[in-house]
Amino acid sequence: MNTKTSSQPNQAEGGSDAHRRLNRSDAKTLSLSALGGALEFYDFVIFVYFANVVGSLFFPADMPEWLRQVQTYGIFAAGYLARPLGGVIMAHFGDILGRKRMFMMSILLMAVPTLAIGLMPTYETIGIAAPLLLLFFRVLQGAAIGGEAPGAWVFVTEHVSKRHVGFACGVLSSGLVAGILIGSLVATFMHSIYSAAEIHSYAWRYPFILGGLFGFITMYLRRWLQETPVFKEMESRKELAQELPIKSVVKKHIPSVLVSMAVTWVLTAAVVVTILMTPALLQKLIHLDPQTSLEANSLAIICVIIGCWVCGALADRFGNGPILAIFSIGLGVSYWMFYSTMLHDTTLLFPMYALVGFFVGLTGVVPAIAVKSFPAAIRFSGLSFSYNLAYAIFGGTTPLVVSTLLREDPLAPAYYVAFVCGVGVLASLAVMGFRRRLDLVAHPV
Template structure:
């Protein structure tokens, strides 16, 4: 058996990564421009009120994911992976483009935040189907000895979208003045993202249906039982741990998405240009760490990889937080942040854990159910409550929360060993 990825594998991995990259690109762009978005869509509220409103609209995309993900995955297990893969990308690209074209509160009043909320709902629906579909798609295309690497490359692709988002946001601050960014240039990243999404949709039509789906298609057509019913009847324990494992994804949300915003806030007062630069480097390190994690999974197994990354991430992030806010050496702080981000390869272990819990006939439904339920609950609460608590009440919540997640990662590493995955 060849150990190298084939040209077909590389093509599948590349095209599968495009949609996820777009989705995470949009998420980081939205978060980056939250200070501007709240001015345009909630100008009449107090500082805390507008902050809660805009973070609430951001988080709402997480809450619609379970239902949308189950529906899209249901049809993915019935009519094919590729069709749902195409639909989810379309549902992401169009709303991203539209956010860049929306009228503001000054132009249409209360209709502006309502339209923004609607666009985020559509993006949440898309995200519910896109990421699980990508992981199932590559899992069913590559050889079993490349399963870890293939899934980690999808995870790295998601982070690559964050990297592009940071790069474009940083470029805007260089090309335009602060006033120009506030007035109109904030729209440019959303328009670019929508355009890239439609182009990725065009390229994705060249993907082939997975051979695994084609093998069980005839058997599935004879079955009258809904995939979600099978998951709830036969995979309840697996689903519980699948949902719990998605909590580890919040380490990435905290390190890559929330901490840069907090470092630029009044809590820590680091300059925006400096934070943007180290955020770019930290995100690049996350991509490298994800690929390393995938290679380790294929070499030493999922359990050992999860435990190793959890221990190192917990230790390094604790040291980082001990200096943040108490040390004036910004280079040291930046270096610790970048180093810690390498071990966010932990997030690449999450989809590998979940996708191996289910049989092919219900794999997409099972993964979508676990992945989206977990993200809706843990992701929604994290992206809404943690920033508000950190900026309004206690900045230590971020550090404590991250340490807890790393402890959870160690526990789930032992669970993976027990499930022999």
């Protein structure tokens, strides 16, 4: 890799306008990127909200219920396992051909299979081809989401000034989380206007068809985005990566990879356990009404969005490491108090879950840490490789680990979150300790 790659003066790399204010162009880039991320994450997570219905329609009727559930969630997990490969491939071309092209490609790769799931025939019509097609489309979705989040983070941070990288990542992360909120609200709305029989018969298709249409709308909106100044500068100076970007990442930037994977592990625990799994856990363990659990979950997600903005803004002011440490401790303590209390008293369900959601806002600072860990020429590949590998390992296995531990102790989810938040504190110390070294890697003088 050319060692001069990251030295050019520009917004993201600390040049002459590194401390300028956010302008109208930045606001446009942030808003369109966040909106696109929200709609793409909606496409990815809507599957889990209708997993039981999908399982009953795409597998044999005489299959044991436990096996059907395992198969259904196995297909859901396949989306996570496909993330590293899809992310690395798109990141490779993003570092070679441009950020915007892959930003558009990830949307197309998500919209088409989501729409296809909503239109495809079930097991009753085409037999074993139904679950196989479902698996294929889910893998395509995973490949798309593997390129979307890292690509979006790189795209926006290379547009804004260095002083606003944390805030930009926070805003974009809040957009991704908003996609989960949209999925939750759509699921709640569907269950409120359709009976269980109607959803099973035909209405389950509507959220997937809607997601496909969302994707094509997003593709149209992203046409108005411009390639990042960082990439255009590297391209004009012929300073793009001279070898395979992923090869350079593995050979020269393992410490950055490890730090990025550690903070991504914290992100997965925060999102998968506290936001995606907790409503179902409360329904199963204390028989909480599904409607109530979804309403509380929606409030928590709104607080996650607020937390992302706050966390990102504070990181710009006080540094990524200290803010990650504070939010990690806050999440570990608040979720422990919330979960242990809910097992015997749900009186404070809404305010306590809202507090947990706010501290899940630590997801706003995670991408800022990872983005700053790699030089511009391989930034997309470095971030994508670290983030998606960690998400495949931890995001895909977390539900299995937590479910297994639940057999031994009903407090297992709280134990798991507390442990991973401890990892977050250690990672924050590493970020603070190696801050100067990481800055020199990403922004050499």
